[in-house]
Amino acid sequence: MGAGHGHRLHYHGHSPVHRAEPHHKLLALVGFVLLVVATPGDAYPFFAGYLAVLAAVVARSGVPPSYLLKRTVVELPFVVFALIVPFVSRGPQTEVWGVTVSEPGLVAAGALLMKGTLGVLASLLLAATTEPHDVVRGLERLRMPAPLVQILSFMVRYLDVVGDEMGRMRTALASRGFTARNPRHWPVIARSAGALFIRSYERGERVHLAMLSRGHAPGERA
Amino acid sequence: MRVLDVAGLAHVYPDGHQALYGVDLHVDSGERVALLGPNGAGKTTLVLHLNGILLPAAGSVTVSGMPVTKPNLQEVRRRVGIVFQDPDDQLFMPTVRDDVAFGPRNLGVRGAELDRRVLEALDQVGMVEYVDRPPHHLSFGQRRRVAVATVLAMRPEILVLDEPSSNLDPASRRELADILRSLDVTVLMVTHDLPYALELCPRSVVLSGGVMVADGPTRALLTDEELMRAHRLELPFGFDPRNVPVPEGG
Amino acid sequence: MRVLDVAGLAHVYPDGHQALYGVDLHVDSGERVALLGPNGAGKTTLVLHLNGILLPAAGSVTVSGMPVTKPNLQEVRRRVGIVFQDPDDQLFMPTVRDDVAFGPRNLGVRGAELDRRVLEALDQVGMVEYVDRPPHHLSFGQRRRVAVATVLAMRPEILVLDEPSSNLDPASRRELADILRSLDVTVLMVTHDLPYALELCPRSVVLSGGVMVADGPTRALLTDEELMRAHRLELPFGFDPRNVPVPEGG
Amino acid sequence: MHVPDGFLDAPTSIATGAVAVAAIGVALRGARRELDDKAAPMAGLVATFVFAAQMLNFPVGAGTSGHLLGGALAAVLVGPWTAMLCLSVVLLVQSLLFADGGVTALGTNVVLMGVVGVLAGWLVFRALQAVLPKKQALVAPLAAVAAYLSVPITALAFVGLYAVGGTAPIPLDTLTTAMLGWHLVIGLGEAAITGLVVASIVTVRPDLVHGARRVLADRVVEIRTPVARTSA
Numbered sequence: 001m002g003a004g005h006g007h008r009l010h011y012h013g014h015s016p017v018h019r020a021e022p023h024h025k026l027l028a029l030v031g032f033v034l035l036v037v038a039t040p041g042d043a044y045p046f047f048a049g050y051l052a053v054l055a056a057v058v059a060r061s062g063v064p065p066s067y068l069l070k071r072t073v074v075e076l077p078f079v080v081f082a083l084i085v086p087f088v089s090r091g092p093q094t095e096v097w098g099v100t101v102s103e104p105g106l107v108a109a110g111a112l113l114m115k116g117t118l119g120v121l122a123s124l125l126l127a128a129t130t131e132p133h134d135v136v137r138g139l140e141r142l143r144m145p146a147p148l149v150q151i152l153s154f155m156v157r158y159l160d161v162v163g164d165e166m167g168r169m170r171t172a173l174a175s176r177g178f179t180a181r182n183p184r185h186w187p188v189i190a191r192s193a194g195a196l197f198i199r200s201y202e203r204g205e206r207v208h209l210a211m212l213s214r215g216h217a218p219g220e221r222a
Numbered sequence: 223m224r225v226l227d228v229a230g231l232a233h234v235y236p237d238g239h240q241a242l243y244g245v246d247l248h249v250d251s252g253e254r255v256a257l258l259g260p261n262g263a264g265k266t267t268l269v270l271h272l273n274g275i276l277l278p279a280a281g282s283v284t285v286s287g288m289p290v291t292k293p294n295l296q297e298v299r300r301r302v303g304i305v306f307q308d309p310d311d312q313l314f315m316p317t318v319r320d321d322v323a324f325g326p327r328n329l330g331v332r333g334a335e336l337d338r339r340v341l342e343a344l345d346q347v348g349m350v351e352y353v354d355r356p357p358h359h360l361s362f363g364q365r366r367r368v369a370v371a372t373v374l375a376m377r378p379e380i381l382v383l384d385e386p387s388s389n390l391d392p393a394s395r396r397e398l399a400d401i402l403r404s405l406d407v408t409v410l411m412v413t414h415d416l417p418y419a420l421e422l423c424p425r426s427v428v429l430s431g432g433v434m435v436a437d438g439p440t441r442a443l444l445t446d447e448e449l450m451r452a453h454r455l456e457l458p459f460g461f462d463p464r465n466v467p468v469p470e471g472g
Numbered sequence: 473m474r475v476l477d478v479a480g481l482a483h484v485y486p487d488g489h490q491a492l493y494g495v496d497l498h499v500d501s502g503e504r505v506a507l508l509g510p511n512g513a514g515k516t517t518l519v520l521h522l523n524g525i526l527l528p529a530a531g532s533v534t535v536s537g538m539p540v541t542k543p544n545l546q547e548v549r550r551r552v553g554i555v556f557q558d559p560d561d562q563l564f565m566p567t568v569r570d571d572v573a574f575g576p577r578n579l580g581v582r583g584a585e586l587d588r589r590v591l592e593a594l595d596q597v598g599m600v601e602y603v604d605r606p607p608h609h610l611s612f613g614q615r616r617r618v619a620v621a622t623v624l625a626m627r628p629e630i631l632v633l634d635e636p637s638s639n640l641d642p643a644s645r646r647e648l649a650d651i652l653r654s655l656d657v658t659v660l661m662v663t664h665d666l667p668y669a670l671e672l673c674p675r676s677v678v679l680s681g682g683v684m685v686a687d688g689p690t691r692a693l694l695t696d697e698e699l700m701r702a703h704r705l706e707l708p709f710g711f712d713p714r715n716v717p718v719p720e721g722g
Numbered sequence: 723m724h725v726p727d728g729f730l731d732a733p734t735s736i737a738t739g740a741v742a743v744a745a746i747g748v749a750l751r752g753a754r755r756e757l758d759d760k761a762a763p764m765a766g767l768v769a770t771f772v773f774a775a776q777m778l779n780f781p782v783g784a785g786t787s788g789h790l791l792g793g794a795l796a797a798v799l800v801g802p803w804t805a806m807l808c809l810s811v812v813l814l815v816q817s818l819l820f821a822d823g824g825v826t827a828l829g830t831n832v833v834l835m836g837v838v839g840v841l842a843g844w845l846v847f848r849a850l851q852a853v854l855p856k857k858q859a860l861v862a863p864l865a866a867v868a869a870y871l872s873v874p875i876t877a878l879a880f881v882g883l884y885a886v887g888g889t890a891p892i893p894l895d896t897l898t899t900a901m902l903g904w905h906l907v908i909g910l911g912e913a914a915i916t917g918l919v920v921a922s923i924v925t926v927r928p929d930l931v932h933g934a935r936r937v938l939a940d941r942v943v944e945i946r947t948p949v950a951r952t953s954a
């Protein structure tokens with residue numbers, strides 16, 4: 001249940017990208033995205049260049065491209081939005097494959113998609129090559145205020161605790177003949193979600209106290 | 223009649239660690255069998271196969287003639303009730319009442335009959351007065367008792383208990399033995415408490431290093447010094463199995 | 473010298489449930505004391521006050537003359553090592569090695585000395601070969617053994633164990649008793665295993681319903697039938713404390 | 723409602739960034755009173771739950787994505803200042819690791835969900851608490867109402883920002899209708915979940931719920947003397 005035994009976004013590896021200092025990676029990510037966003041929406045060669053740089057880093061990291069691409073589904077609602085923009089936007093109309101759309105809308109949608117996708121890929125690469133607690137460490141190095149670091153490190157720990165408690169709960173549900181397919185069962189899930197909250201809190205609290213019992217001084221790193 | 227049939231069962235955990243290497247076990251209807259063995263022998267792993275929480279890498283498990291496979295899981299779980307080694311794996315609802323009612327409700331029990339079952343099961347383990355408390359705010363031993371009640375309330379045909387007596391106070395331990403003796407079910411009980419096994423189970427099997435190394439009358443196993451020493455089984459301080467009455471049926 | 477001094481200790485849990493109603497307990501340096509009592513008596517609650525994990529609603533706890541209050545917590549926790557009843561509360565690092573090293577490292581131990589301590593503690597509980605495994609992938613009994621090792625590695629002056637023998641196989645149980653006897657520390661051990669208490673602890677105290685109801689030589693308490701019956705303490709099947717040798721120091 | 727990179731123009735993004743930094747600064751000061759030993763793990767867990775709640779995503783017609791916000795839930799559980807910090811942390815993690823919400827739009831997202839969402843929820847909650855009887859049983863329903871209202875308010879703030887610095891030329895009235903319409907529906911889910919979670923926590927650990935502090939009953943400690951004491 002403890003911190004740091006992998007994460008479903010994390011792709012285990014020992015490449016230079018994995019080993020790079022987390023705060024350097026964070027700065028690189030932010031720099032890269034700023035650059036992408038600052039580029040005018042119709043400067044297509046630049047976007048091709050950014051994509052090439054990103055592809056090179058991905059190749060060096062050894063993370064399979066399919067692994068990253070599968071995770072770009074987070075972008076989906078946004079893609080839907082981008083696809084709608086040309087239809088609902090104002091401005092001069094133009095025709096694409098026999099459909100009338102707004103021309104500035106089309107350009108805007110293209111820019112949104114390119115910028116958004118580059119940002120998403122860069123973030124996913126960071127996640128794939130950096131353990132969550134290293135991200136916390138990196139942000140700490142970058143002088144994130146202490147209370148935020150504290151909340152963040154508890155959050156990272158609780159992701160594991162909640163996952164663990166949820167796994168136990170799922171086993172318990174299954175062995176007493178429960179299947180969650182039926183919507184009539186939703187209230188059961190809602191009620192057990194409340195219990196899950198307190199259970200996770202108290203489990204986390206006890207583990208935290210166990211750490212204190214073994215001389216852990218908060219502020220120091222585990 | 224044979225109710226539990228485990229043949230050539232092997233299991234590999236997702237991290238690649240193999241825990242069972244071809245285990246055979248047969249239990250007949252109405253038997254009470256103790257499953258003994260050192261820490262890490264694979265007892266819990268074996269138990270978790272009996273209602274399909276874990277699925278075999280090789281071999282098979284059959285419950286009352288039904289193979290434990292995906293399509294039969296629902297029916298198997300209705301027949302096999304497991305009390306987990308860690309009560310926290312068992313209890314998940316906001317109150318003790320909800321938790322004990324959960325199983326029977328899934329079996330279609332409702333209304334007054336449901337209430338009756340819940341209270342009866344809690345009464346058997348002496349926890350009636352805790353019916354409206356949240357289970358995760360009970361003492362460890364109290365949680366274990368509620369965990370037993372959640373399974374009793376389902377009236378399974380086969381009762382599998384993974385170290386049910388650990389963390390129980392001595393009186394609860396004896397009361398649990400009385401309950402198990404009074405029920406007309408097949409019982410498989412994992413335990414490290416050898417006198418308890420002798421008291422309750424006429425037959426014992428020993429699992430060690432992922433294989434079954436012994437199977438026989440409990441008293442015979444407990445007095446086989448070589449076997450005992452080889453598998454980290456020792457009789458506790460001040461206990462001699464030859465000085466105690468044979469358990470009924472043994 | 474008195475190392476543990478609990479006076480008038482009362483505790484109310486955040487949900488309003490009161491678990492301790494004014495408990496007194498005094499333990500001298502080098503003593504081994506068993507803390508007995510039924511499920512829900514408040515034993516774990518009492519134990520969690522001994523290093524300030526819970527803070528009293530009334531009364532006080534003093535360790536080696538130091539009151540257990542906020543400013544002293546760090547020092548108190550260095551002296552009092554607690555093995556929790558639930559090993560899952562104790563183990564949180566990604567590997568067994570990291571987990572056992574966690575405490576000594578916080579005490580400033582580093583390098584080769586740290587490795588030595590880790591391996592020695594794991595060797596004492598027979599878990600050296602598991603040093604690189606994640607603790608949450610071990611069997612329950614193995615987790616309990618690692619939990620004991622995490623505390624042994626800190627070399628506390630006062631060792632408090634909450635049902636350390638539950639879920640241990642019989643040989644591990646005896647080995648743990650040997651370890652505890654060989655250490656030159658004060659031991660307070662919660663247990664439901666009365667023969668184990670008799671074997672290991674010359675003195676016992678009984679907590680029941682949140683108050684201390686008895687304090688005396690273990691054998692005397694175990695043979696006081698009225699006391700035993702009143703507090704759900706029963707000797708197990710086939711065990712008579714009059715037939716076994718007195719523990720050293722009792 | 724996570725705003726991606728490049729959705730608002732640079733001046734607007736910079737301005738919201740500055741507002742976000744200022745708001746977090748104020749929240750850090752305010753949270754000093756709220757964030758004690760017990761509240762720090764609680765804040766972490768609330769962040770985890772908000773994170774999970776925000777994973778429940780519905781694509782929204784003409785907005786971006788619609789999902790549970792969790793601002794009111796966080797405010798009631800840990801207090802408004804800590805809640806702002808929790809939401810900011812969640813948004814930071816989402817943008818850095820999950821690519822949900824752009825890195826350059828972080829300021830915008832913090833302002834929308836972390837500041838507007840939390841404050842709207844908290845102010846509604848406290849306003850209701852001030853006029854209604856101080857009962858523990860009321861905490862959860864009030865939290866549900868606050869959660870409900872916080873959702874359309876946040877959606878309107880989104881439309882406002884878009885009017886100032888949107889890059890895609892969509893007519894404002896279309897956007898307003900779509901955003902409000904959808905979020906009035908999403909608000910129902912928000913209210914139900916917030917109410918249920920708060921209710922289950924208030925019944926067993928009222929001490930953990932910041933919004934229940936002023937209605938908490940005082941605790942009595944009882945001392946008993948042992949019935950029988952055999953000493954030897």
Ligand SMILES: Nc1ncnc2c1ncn2[C@@H]1O[C@H](COP(=O)(O)OP(=O)(O)OP(=O)(O)O)[C@@H](O)[C@H]1O
Nearest residue numbers: 235241261262263264265266267609610611613614
């Ligand atoms: N989740 C897991 N992942 C990997 N290995 C595991 C896992 N759980 C258990 N093991 C390993 O499998 C073996 C058998 O474990 P199991 O829990 O079945 O033992 P057990 O006989 O129940 O022991 P105990 O008496 O301590 O409860 C052990 O060596 C253990 O380390």
Ligand SMILES: Nc1ncnc2c1ncn2[C@@H]1O[C@H](COP(=O)(O)OP(=O)(O)OP(=O)(O)O)[C@@H](O)[C@H]1O
Nearest residue numbers: 359360361362363485491511512513514515516517
């Ligand atoms: N977190 C909690 N919140 C509320 N009540 C609790 C909590 N933990 C324990 N209790 C209650 O306090 C009482 C004492 O519990 P405690 O865990 O100290 O018992 P114990 O003597 O250790 O029992 P066991 O032998 O079962 O471990 C019990 O009645 C229990 O229900």
Ligand SMILES: [Mg+2]
Nearest residue numbers: 266307611612
């Ligand atoms: Mg086991």
Ligand SMILES: [Mg+2]
Nearest residue numbers: 361362516557
């Ligand atoms: Mg206890």
